[in-house]
Amino acid sequence: MYSRKIALAHARQIRRCPPLSLLRDPDRPAELDLHLAICPHCTDALHEGEAMELLAKKLGAEKAPADDAKGLDVAAGQIRTVRPEKAGWHQGYHYNPPTVIVLDVRKKISDDIRVAQIYEDTILAAPGDLILEDEHTGAGELFVECWNTYTLKAAYLGAVAGQAAPPVIDAVLRLEEDPDDAPIWAPLPFPLREDDPRIHFRELEVETAFFFSSQAAGELMAELEKRSIRTVYASPAELSRVIGEKVPGIRFSLEPDSFEDALAAPEFPPYSLPLAAAADREKTIIAKHVMFKDGHLTVYAPMEVDVFSAHAMEGGRVGFSGRFPVQPETRPVHLIFRYAGPDGVLIEPAAHPHWDAETGSFSVVFDTSTKDWRKLRLAVLYEGVQAS
Numbered sequence: 106m107y108s109r110k111i112a113l114a115h116a117r118q119i120r121r122c123p124p125l126s127l128l129r130d131p132d133r134p135a136e137l138d139l140h141l142a143i144c145p146h147c148t149d150a151l152h153e154g155e156a157m158e159l160l161a162k163k164l165g166a167e168k169a170p171a172d173d174a175k176g177l178d179v180a181a182g183q184i185r186t187v188r189p190e191k192a193g194w195h196q197g198y199h200y201n202p203p204t205v206i207v208l209d210v211r212k213k214i215s216d217d218i219r220v221a222q223i224y225e226d227t228i229l230a231a232p233g234d235l236i237l238e239d240e241h242t243g244a245g246e247l248f249v250e251c252w253n254t255y256t257l258k259a260a261y262l263g264a265v266a267g268q269a270a271p272p273v274i275d276a277v278l279r280l281e282e283d284p285d286d287a288p289i290w291a292p293l294p295f296p297l298r299e300d301d302p303r304i305h306f307r308e309l310e311v312e313t314a315f316f317f318s319s320q321a322a323g324e325l326m327a328e329l330e331k332r333s334i335r336t337v338y339a340s341p342a343e344l345s346r347v348i349g350e351k352v353p354g355i356r357f358s359l360e361p362d363s364f365e366d367a368l369a370a371p372e373f374p375p376y377s378l379p380l381a382a383a384a385d386r387e388k389t390i391i392a393k394h395v396m397f398k399d400g401h402l403t404v405y406a407p408m409e410v411d412v413f414s415a416h417a418m419e420g421g422r423v424g425f426s427g428r429f430p431v432q433p434e435t436r437p438v439h440l441i442f443r444y445a446g447p448d449g450v451l452i453e454p455a456a457h458p459h460w461d462a463e464t465g466s467f468s469v470v471f472d473t474s475t476k477d478w479r480k481l482r483l484a485v486l487y488e489g490v491q492a493s
Contacts, residue, residue: 107228109228109229109301109302109303110302112226112228112229112302112306113229113302113303113305113306113309114146115226116224116226116229116306116309117146117309118146119201120200120201120203120309120310120312120313121144121198121199121200121201121309121312121313122140122144122146122147122198122199122201123137123140123147123199124199124201127199128147134194136194136197136199139197140194140197140198140199142197143197144197179207179210179216179218179259179262180207180210181207181208181209181210181271181274182206182207182268182269182270182271182273182274183206183207183262183265183267183268183269184204184205184206184207184223184242184244184247184265184266184267184268184269185204185205185206185207185262185263185264185265185266186202186203186204186205186262186263186264186266187202187203187204187205187257187261187262187263187317188202188260188261188262188263189202189263191261191317191320193316195316200312200313200316200317202263202317203222203223203224203313203314203317204222204223204224204225204244204247204266205220205221205222205223205257205262206220206221206223206249206269206274206277207219207220207262208220208221208254208274208277208278210259211256211459216258216259216260217256217257217258217259217321217325217457218256218257218258218259218262219254219255219256219257219459220254220255220256220257221249221250221251221253221254221277221281222249222250222253222254222255222310222313222314223247223248223249223250224247224248224250224310225245225246225247227246227247227248227292227294229248229302229303229306230248230294230303231294231295231296231297231301231303231307232284232285232293232294232296232297233250233251233252233280233284234248234249234250234251234252234280234294235248235249235251235273235276235277235280235287235288235291236248236291236292236294237249237269237273237291241269241270241273242266242267242268242269242273243267243268244266244267245267248294249273249277250307250310251277251278251280251281251284252280252281252284252307253307253310253311253314254281255314255317255318255321256318256321256322256325256456256457256459257317257318257321258321258324258325261317261320261321272288276288276291322456322457325457326457336364336397336400336401336402337399337400337401338364338400338402341360341361341362341363341364341366341367342360342361342367344361344364344367344368344402345357345360345361345367345371347402348367348368348371348402348405351402351405352371352373352374352377352405353374354374354376354377355371355372355373355374355377356371356372356374357370357371358370358372358445358449359449359450359451361451362451365441365443365484366443366451368393368395368405368441368484368486369393369441369442369443369451369482369483369484370443370445370451370482371393372391373391373407377406377407378391378407379391379407379408379409388411388412388413388427388478389409389410389411389412390409390410390412390478390479390481390483391407391408391409391410392407392408392409392410392429392482392483392484392485393405393406393407393408393483393484393485394406394407394408394485394487395484395485395486395487396435396486396487396488397486404487408429408430408485409430410427410428410429410430410483411427411428412425412426412427412478412481413426413427413428414426414427415476415477415478416476417476418470420472421472421473421474422455422470422471422472422473423470423471423473423474423475423476424468424469424470425468425469425470425471425478425481426466426467426468426469427466427467428464428465428466428467429465429467429483429485430465431462431463431464431465432487435487435488436462436487436488437460437462437465437485437486437487437488438462438486438487438488439485439486440458440460440467440483440484440485440486441483441484441486442454442458442469442481442482442483443481443482443483444471444473444480444481444482445480445481445482446473446480451482452471452472452473453471454469454470454471455470455471455472456470458470469481
């Protein structure tokens with residue numbers, strides 16, 4: 106009898122076992138020996154390759170090679186496989202490319218997109234997942250892990266397996282915010298029980314997502330560094346001096362290590378703050394409105410930013426979300442986030458922040474155990490900043 110425990114065992118093979126071609130490679134890597142030491146399935150597969158291959162095809166683990174999708178525009182709703190060359194080893198496991206659904210095309214840095222991970226065996230769906238029939242996507246029965254969303258690069262995506270309509274994307278976004286907000290047309294998964302195999306499945310899916318999203322985050326952060334602020338100032342200390350000349354009385358807790366620190370960290374003196382100092386709003390911080398022209402700092406002024414939430418996350422991290430004011434005459438081109446840690450030490454984001462130039466909404470995660478939103482530091486750079 107097919108059960109969730111069996112489905113979980115299959116999922117572990119699909120997500121973390123190398124393909125048979127690699128398993129049988131005579132020039133096998135050292136990671137494969139470690140994998141064989143911890144994976145009885147692959148040890149057996151060396152002797153039962155045909156049966157293993159048949160099972161893999163049945164469960165969708167052996168995806169058809171991704172087509173050359175470089176010239177294909179990425180759009181919301183597309184269901185696509187991650188390109189096979191992004192697979193790789195980590196701690197004795199070979200993480201295979203998942204299928205994802207594109208939620209939106211951000212292009213905040215270059216070709217960054219936001220996706221949700223997908224799995225095909227709906228017996229492992231749980232509350233918060235969105236079960237879709239073939240009629241919704243043309244990709245067969247599957248479910249979207251609405252709780253498991255992350256950033257990738259568009260260049261990571263290969264073959265298009267299906268296309269979801271806007272109502273499906275809307276449903277995913279609603280379930281991401283509220284796992285109980287399922288659309289009336291979607292089948293409801295069975296509730297989770299104690300020691301439910303689906304709990305372990307979700308841990309597996311988070312591991313898989315992290316393997317591929319961390320690759321993308323590293324590349325995107327490298328691109329962001331290449332586009333870092335270019336100024337005429339020789340050092341962050343010199344930029345701080347110029348800020349001090351523009352805003353007498355501004356306070357610097359520490360000497361900045363970077364131009365980003367110099368822009369985000371200072372605290373405005375009371376006289377320079379907005380008159381309507383947000384007393385009627387529960388969570389408001391004073392951020393920095395910044396502009397450069399030809400490398401010279403031209404605007405450095407306070408601006409009120411609403412903080413919506415500060416919530417603890419797994420791994421000892423804290424996430425913040427909020428919104429900065431959108432001004433029709435200017436357009437934000439870069440946001441700098443910092444968190445004031447103990448002794449005034451500035452903590453950089455643990456992952457690439459998300460923000461929307463049209464709505465002003467943002468979310469950012471820090472490696473910190475405190476949820477004091479007042480320690481959030483933010484600088485918003487508007488058009489006119491000179492970047493590489």
